[in-house]
Amino acid sequence: MANLSPMMQQYFEIKKQNPNTILFFRLGDFYEMFYEDAKLASKELELTLTGRDCGQEERAPMCGVPFHSYESYVARLVAKGYKVAICEQMEDPALAKGLVKRDIIRVITPGTVLESSMLDEARNNFICSLCIEGTDAGICFADISTGALHATALSGGDLTEQIKNELSRFSPREILVNQNTLELKELPKFIRERLSASLELLDDTEFEPHNCSSMVLEQFHSKSLGDLNLSDKTGIVQSIGALLSYLKRTQRVGIERINGIDLYTGAQFMHLDLSARRNLELLETMRNKEKRGSLLWVLDKTRTAMGKRLIRSWIEQPLLSPVQINRRLNAVEELAGDAILRDAIAEQLTGIHDLERLMSRIVYGSANGRELRSLSSAVMRLPALKTLLQSVKSNLLTEIEQQIDLLEDVYQMVDRAIVEEPPFSIREGGMIQPGYNAELDLLKGDMSDGRGIIAQIEAQEREKTGIPKLKVGYNRVFGYYIEISNSYKDQAPPEYIRKQTLTNCERFITPELKELEGKILGAHEKSVQLEFQLFDAVRNNVAAQLTRVQSTADAIARLDVLTSFAQVSAVQHYVRPIVNLDGKIILKESRHPVVEILLDAPFVPNDVTLDRDENRVAIITGPNMAGKSTYMRQTALIVIMAQIGCFVPASYAEIGITDSIFTRVGASDDLASGQSTFMVEMSEVADIIKNATNKSLLILDEIGRGTSTFDGMSIARAVLEYVANKQLLGAKALFATHYHELTELEELVDGVKNYNIAVKKRGDDITFLRRIVRGGADDSFGIEVAKLAGVPNKIVNRAKQVLAELESGQQVSMPKRRGHKEEAQEDLQLMITPPNETDIMDRLKKLDVNTLTPIECMNTLFELATLAKG
């Protein structure tokens, strides 16, 4: 450290306190990174690594980013899980002249992002704190960009499973944990690999109950934990306390925007594990991770950022209480039935900015004049919205109407003080309305008087010297000056003091000009400073109304989501579900909400009958491509839609409250974790069996297909028997399988019914009817589907031959090989060549429309058209 420059000494001091943090050191118009930080940042951000003098022989490795665009660089680092500390220059009179002190003003971590350019407006950005003590745990989730804080206690049973479930519900970006959490080996793995969240181990002292409870009481201005409903909830208090001290340490200011706790219990919501959320494509598609193609994509017609975030959390947290569900359904019904009201509400919502995040920036002290204006323009829409809701009848809409605070005082505060189009910067003036503050008006008057006098001086000097093009100008280096072009420079009077010689002109100053300049600049400086103080006062006054704005924002978000549900329900012809507690799921003419929109061909509706008695388990057989998965997923999605309070795609729907939905669908390899397809399948089955209850709905698609036929079939049968058995589980289940042998269970196991998805077979060709009918399918039609998919006749015929031999118990004969290399090549060519036009024309000619229903006919034509398109 000897000879190290003062700046580098500061760097090392700060780094010592924050070892796992990349320091962004402010130097003029740049943020610079040094030593290891520089090497890392240059690699991650593809920046050029250079060197900076550091007082020692070897220059310090350094790279830098411009101040005005630093957010995008920080965003990239934070997205990769790094922490970044912003170190600014601080005023410190104790320091010797010429020395500047730098200190951290904020640490940005994956869970504490506030900058709007780094946040997705449609998603919450949660930071979680988890405290495990023995068999109990307290867990909380905060979004500091909105001020939301949710917390719950977990205890007994399979704690790891419960924690995983809560983490899946909120998908936090960063998770603070105590040492005990690391003992549960499965959790860190789940956090890093499945949630892709960053894990931060805090010192156990941070979870110390006494300190945590003081932190909590101070934060929520309470005298006792009882006032906060937190007595006997030590785990929750510990998790919130540790979270608050972490936020204080990293954010320094603005934590007061977390001003309430939403205490919830997992029992309020349907249990949906990470697999079910992903398999059912609730928020994004499995393959491309896109919103298009998900349930959210269909239901989200929200107009505000607050609504966009809330609709996600409603979809992720279906309710269990019929009363709560019906409250939402009543509101949706009212709005769905009144297109004029719905459109008028949607129009008003469209202009409402993100009140929650604006308020956060206002409270944090980083909002500028434009953001205050955005807040007031949003508030301006509230009276019209409230008036629209005046005549509503449903309880929930009435409650929302009452919760909307017109915030007239907030509007007045901003409108009186801030000009309509303030600049982005809050340090250069130009923000405050004339007439708002007398002193400011006087200063501005002085400035404009001064500028008037300057104009007079220019005229007066022109006359005095007889130089027509004499100009008075201003620059930052030597202030006001008189400029005379070269052709007149000899006429400059002797009292002019020469300051600068340019190619075409000379610049001079005079004592009179300097005196005036002092006055003008002094007034300017004072006015800019006063404007900032006035602006800051308005911002603080608005910040003091945090609770009122947050409550109104909550009402707006709920109204937005309900209007969105109503809009989709009306346009897509959904029906109001009848929710019941007797476990019946009866659907008439139900559709898949996403597939029906994406499909070019008409969607074939189907019925569903599930209950706790005769119809507990439906075994669904039928060819590949027939529509088994679609049917099972649509049933699960409809149950979820009903329990979030939305209408459903069917002509009639009874929904028995379902406490959890489990899915086992498709092959989701988990190669990253070193598990094979079959291993993943079996661990999912194990999870389902462990966690399902008799009020659960199970979607089991081709269990056992990942191993040999006999092993697979045996596992499938054993699972099915277990699920159906009332003494063991007795859950409702949809069970798709190609093991036709399983259909005999209808006769053997209580509550099992066979269904199949009908196809029509004529000759070698099959037509998918997409209709579900009672009874098992007698064939898999795998070979026919292979033919339909374009597998060459040569292979199709050979497959038929093998099948026939297998079915008749013969040994499979070897095909006659011609043995030529060219023929092998030809075979290969055939395998990759799709059906040609002649095949398709052939099928088209053979199509006998008189034997088909209109839908069958359309489906066949649609399939042929798809094949023809290739």
Ligand SMILES: Nc1ncnc2c1ncn2[C@@H]1O[C@H](COP(=O)(O)OP(=O)(O)OP(=O)(O)O)[C@@H](O)[C@H]1O
């Ligand atoms: N009810 C329906 N109406 C119209 N088209 C449908 C219907 N159900 C399914 N489809 C269409 O059929 C395609 C195949 O459906 P799905 O994947 O559900 O078949 P599957 O029987 O599960 O096939 P596999 O056994 O090969 O997994 C879907 O992508 C969809 O385009």
